[in-house]
Amino acid sequence: MKSIRNKVKDGAPPLLGVDLGGTKILACVVDEHGKILSRCKKKTKPEKSSQEVISRIALCSRSAVAEAGLEWEAIGALGIGAPGALNPHTGVINLAPNLNWKHLPLKDILEKELKIPVFINNDVNMGVLGEHRIGAGKGMRNVMGIFIGTGIGGGLVINGNIYEGSSFMAGEIGHIPMVENGPPCGCGKKGCFEAVAGRLAIVREIQSEIAKGGKSSLQTMISGGLGSVKSKHLAQAWKEKDPLVMEQIEKAAHYIGLGVSIAITILNPDAIILGGGVIEALDAHFIKKIAESAREHTIAPLFKATKIRRALLGDDAIVIGSALYAREHLEKT
């Protein structure tokens, strides 16, 4: 405990970073350099009530502080990365379908409950900020993060700050149109980037090939239906060079390369940072395939000017970004 306490200097109080997801809450005490000092994880249980979820955020935060051997009063501020559409200025969650929340003034409620300043932004934005401050984008000016998981999310840091767009919806690259009359997307459109290159899209294509008589090692790897295929299963089949899985993953890499190319060409950023479950599970060869596709589709000087990097912070990006966001906004107030 003493060693952690000694880290807390006057004028640089530790922060709380919270990653609020639909299934779990992760709260961490983070120092001013983005180093995690303690962590606490709890289930979100959104099926109960918003008050229950908020109590769980508070409980998880207090546990992380206790775990770090700190008094609550030592914490400078709390930053929280939340899912869905929200307004970072007012701290109101406008719509978070996977929490069943509408028009919830999360910042105000948490500040009353916790008696410390609370700062809110979108979870993907917080993740990109974390990568920008101490991860794959450190020291750069402009970066775009593209996260390939169940779906595809994106976020932007422009001139060193989160770029939220005019109504806090920027970075939704998962829903750019990519394939004309392509497969249906969860958003109701067809052929979105996410609908051809997210994990669900990859698994759907594999299922479709198997339904046509194709064979894959996934069939023996997964007991029951292929609906439960996770990124780690894809990674295993990819490592074993399962031809059916390889073909679909290479197709996804091709489309991810197109998305990277579009982002580079419009934004001319220092780097595109690739993260998310699918990127983390697969090896460097997958990133190489993505970069090859991006190079093929991007004018040379633009491609050369941009680094394509794997995210470095994994699941901690959001808590770290949230904590540093809170610190920076505390300094501004």
Place this chain on the structure above:
Amino acid sequence: MKSIRNKVKDGAPPLLGVDLGGTKILACVVDEHGKILSRCKKKTKPEKSSQEVISRIALCSRSAVAEAGLEWEAIGALGIGAPGALNPHTGVINLAPNLNWKHLPLKDILEKELKIPVFINNDVNMGVLGEHRIGAGKGMRNVMGIFIGTGIGGGLVINGNIYEGSSFMAGEIGHIPMVENGPPCGCGKKGCFEAVAGRLAIVREIQSEIAKGGKSSLQTMISGGLGSVKSKHLAQAWKEKDPLVMEQIEKAAHYIGLGVSIAITILNPDAIILGGGVIEALDAHFIKKIAESAREHTIAPLFKATKIRRALLGDDAIVIGSALYAREHLEKT
């Protein structure tokens, strides 16, 4: 003359705005509100030497000042929108193929020649800035300009300022990949946005249909080959409801809508501003077709949050933007 002189108040000197194109130079005296007080146009003649082009810029600028009835000493600064790849900080044109320029320190040369502060940026960026300051984007925070002419160019204003990207190449939306294995693009890639929706692409498709036996009023409208089809000819055939031309222009509108959708989804701007020769020549029905395609391909809250507007300043956007850019950068120095 007197009325113009009276407009020049102490502390708000008039500016020079210069639009440097491959075929013509336009220099205008512009007041601090972006109002054009005088104009002078000359041929660029890049086939001569860079010194000749620079002399013509100087001559054109001096003529515009004389035309406004002002002394040269009354001018606060000169802003110039130049084509190609350049560095706005150093004022060096790195590569401008249509001027045959490489590594030309244009800012330094012009400042020595003209004895006033000179500020340089890319012509498309200057045009978007002009539209942002006093045109279709006035009062907004974030806008993207998309200019449909011979090719397709784009520029961004983010948080009220030109966003140049990390190496001054942002906004190259004309070269995002749009159609897999599509028609060849001037840049060497295939299926770029510009290669399916710029004027050259539209004309190429019309030529191809005619080669297959199709009939169009353009054949009688243009003496000689269809190579000389301009936007005004397309507009005439579109107005006459020439079926072959309508089909190709509607196809272009579809693709422009895709480009607009991609820009909206990544950037969540206040507005997409559409300009350039093709947009100016065609009527509001063309913009409506573009907006319909964009709506069809964009998730509803993002589409609703963005205005799709026609540019208001036409060919004057670059000189106005350049002059106001010079004024703002003069204030910063």
